[in-house]
Amino acid sequence: MTSTTAQYSAITDWNGTNGLPRFDAVRDEDFAGAFETAVAAHDAEIDAIADNAEAPSFANTIVALEVAGDALSRVSALFWNKTGAHTNPDIQALERNIAPKMSRHYSKIGMNEALFKRIDTLWEKRDELALTGEELRVLERHWKGFVRAGAKLAKDHQERLAAINEELAGLGAKFGQNVLADEKSWKLLLTEEDELTGIPDFLRDSMAGAAREHGDDGKFAVTLSRSIIEPFLTFSERRDLREQAFKAWVARGENGGETDNRETVKRTLELRDEKAKLLGYTNFAAYKLDNTMAKTPDAVNTLLMQVWEKAVERAGEEEAELATVISDEGKNHDVMPWDWRHYAEKLRAKKFSFSEAELKPYLQLEKIIEACFDVAQRLFGIRAVEMKNVTAYHPDVRTFEIRNEKGDIVAMFLGDFFARPSKRSGAWMSAFQSQHKLPLKNGTVGELPIIYNVCNFAKPSQGKPALLSLDDARTLFHEFGHALHGMLSNVTYPSVSGTSVSRDFVELPSQLYEHWLTVPEILEKYALHYETGAPMPKALLDKVLAAQTFNAGFNTVEFTSSALVDMAFHTRGAVDDPMAVQTEVLESLNMPKSIVMRHATPHFQHVFSGDGYSAGYYSYMWSEVLDADAFAAFEETGDAFNTDMARKLKDNIYSVGGSVDAEETYKTFRGKMPSPEAMLKKRGLVSGQA
Incomplete structure (x- = not known):
């Protein structure tokens, strides 16, 4: 066995305990070669399926596709885990190279004319194939996937689509790396006791640990990790330091220089719009929502605006209460975004007689x-x-x-x-x-x-x-x-x-x-x-x-504003200035000046670090309509662990994956589709909720 083969095997042959990867044998420098070998192997498998002389069947085409590329899946799983959870400059450099290459590889498969012909033949005669429900779903997924990948486009349009996807993959990798760079490069070191006024012991310990990690033993570091920045904004009595930390937090990806994401966002939106139109959709949101429960941008915006109106009204009531707390302290400043968490914590302590520090x-x-x-x-x-x-x-x-x-x-x-x-x-x-x-x-x-x-x-x-x-x-x-x-x-x-x-x-x-x-x-x-x-x-x-619904207006405004901006970007298409669009949307919503988007555009990784949640950030709320109704099913039995309901939950939600249509399987579990009422009640946004 050559050393190259041994290195490849260490990444692809998972012979650790219970089939785990041998993480200790995986070396960063081996990934480039492993990708090259695995992609070539996958290409050969795809060619064998596409060029099969036998008539297409579910077994020789769809099942064959399902198990093809096993080695590439393993290389990819290990590599993308590294890029998110334990990266370094070498991995980041390789990510910038690998992301577009992988896009090119899958574009080539999606536009393989002979392969799509076999899938299309099976799709056209699907009613004659005596497929199980799951098999029909799998066939549909492959057929739609190829169509959405451009299989029906003219050759020149296919080539353009492949180039778009390749560039988008690189932009997504760059966007995420820029945010991480801004997070890593900023820290606020505190050394004086008056700078730590209000900071509870648990947060002091975390800040001391963060300082040690940055080589600043004996000091206290505020970092942009949410687990430190949010409690710091909650407990610090130093308004000047809260403002400084908050502004650094919300400026990730918007600091000028190499890590600034604004041009990356602009180019991403331009390419997504072009991609959607190539595939016959009005805009990118219509493309992304075509195979979801929501189906259309209008359906999404209707839900979001229904929630927004209630949320902004509740947030106004909350802000007035916070202003009273500030006034009671003898201060006269407005409620600003770096104040909200701090005074909300004091208000909660007053209304419910406990604080986060007491709970932790x-x-x-x-x-x-x-x-x-x-x-x-x-x-x-x-x-x-x-x-x-x-x-x-x-x-x-x-x-x-x-x-x-x-x-x-x-x-x-x-x-x-x-x-x-x-x-x-x-x-x-x-x-x-x-x-x-x-x-x-x-x-x-x-x-x-x-x-x-x-x-x-x-x-x-x-x-x-x-x-x-x-x-x-x-x-x-x-x-x-x-x-x-x-x-x-x-x-x-x-x-x-x-x-x-x-x-x-x-x-x-x-x-x-x-x-x-x-x-x-x-x-x-x-x-x-x-x-x-x-x-x-x-x-x-x-x-x-x-106190579970305390601060519900703030939390919902933070989220819903982000979701509405996401939908605006992907229904408008290419834009000259994404930040101007963000401002315009927020102004049209009468966004409170005391609250900011949960994810401002330059660090909105759900939407721009890849396209997983692009035109899809709303889905947390769409799912929340379902989850509030689903838990109500347990509450109606009087037992949060009701055995019959738990069995139905496992059989119809947790174990079926995508083998059954989402709406169909939810109805099997619950008997009906829900309205937003249970979700609004859970969030405390309907009349009579605290």
Whole structure:
């Protein structure tokens, strides 16, 4: 075996524990060669399918496509994990090169005339093929995918589309790297006690750890990691420092120089509009929404505006209350964006007699992880067993076997919980390997899902527990809900496995799972004080539950403004000045000057670091309409862990992936499609909600 072959095998032959990759054998310098070899192998497989002399059949065309490119999938899974969760300059340089190359590779497949002819033949006679429901969905997915990739376009238009996709891939990689660079390069070092006025001990510890990580031992660093910047804005009594930190936070991607994303956004929007029109759509939003539950931009905007009107009204009431708090302190300044979190925390403490600092000692990361696993066991009959001696892609990453009631391993789960400079911000779920039941060329039949969650919680000082905010705890439950969607998948075909569902349905399993965090019996069991082990006092628990809709106007305005700007960009097409469009949209909405978009355009990674949520940021709210209604199904039984309802939830939401139409499977679970009322009530935006 040559050294090159050995290096390739280390990336593609996953012979670690329970089929995990051998992370310790993967070297950054081997990725370029591995991609080259894997792409060539995939090309050969595609040619063999396209040039097959036999008449097209579901088996020799669709099933063959489903299992083709296994090596490339493995190389890609390891590489894209590195780019998001543990990058470095070498990986970033390679990412800028690989992203357009991979786009070119898949464009070539999507425009393979002979291959599409075989798929099109099967699609035209689909009613004669005696396909199962899942097989018909898989055939439809391949056929539509090829059409959306330009298979029906004239040759010159195909070539232009391929060039557009290639350039967009490079722009997406550049956008994300620029945001990460701005986040890494900024810190506010504090050394004097008066600069730390109001900062609670847990945040001091996190800031001290961040300073040490930057080589500034003995100091305290405010960074742009959400797990530090948000609590700093909440607790710091130094308004000047809050303003300084806030302005750096919202300026990511908009600082001039090499990391400025404004021209990247402009070019991205221009190319997306051209792509949509090439494919016969009015605009990019119409293209993206064509295969979603929402279907049209009008449907999306109708929901968003219905929520916006209630949210901005509630935010106005909240701002008036904050102004009173400021006045009561003898100050006379307006409520500005760097003030909101600070005075909202004081107002919450006044209205509900508790503060985030009082709550946080009861929310240990370790216990909330246990709570996630316990809820999954009670609902779905699975349990997590930690594997202590398994090497993952970073020393902080923890590995778990997921076992069913019989003790069989049904999935592997990796948890990567702490912020670090090599990791992009935010939280996400992804898969190294998706569940399916097809036989592979290596002789195995089917594959276990290997799922991972990435979060950015502040890492505590040595020997101290990581303490979470309530929002952090919700994030943990949210991402584990996504993980369950991948781990509980029970389908035959990889292309409809797990989270391979429409964009505005994919957030349902994750957002729904958040509800179980605040089920009283879960908080009573796992919200334990990190020093005493005592459970959260019932009086505090009651206050936490009573305050769940506090600050609802602010939170909803932050989100909905971002979603409306996203939709405006992708219904207007190419624009001369994206920032002018952002300003125009916000002014037309009468955006409160005291609140900013949750994701301003130059750092809106959901939308511009790739196109995953482009014209799709609304989907969190669309799914929230579903998740509020779905949890109400449990509430109506009087039991948050109702066995029959949990079985229906698993069978119709968490395990079917994209093998069934989203609307159809939701109706099977709930009996009907929901209205927005339950969501508005959950958010506290309807009359009578606190």
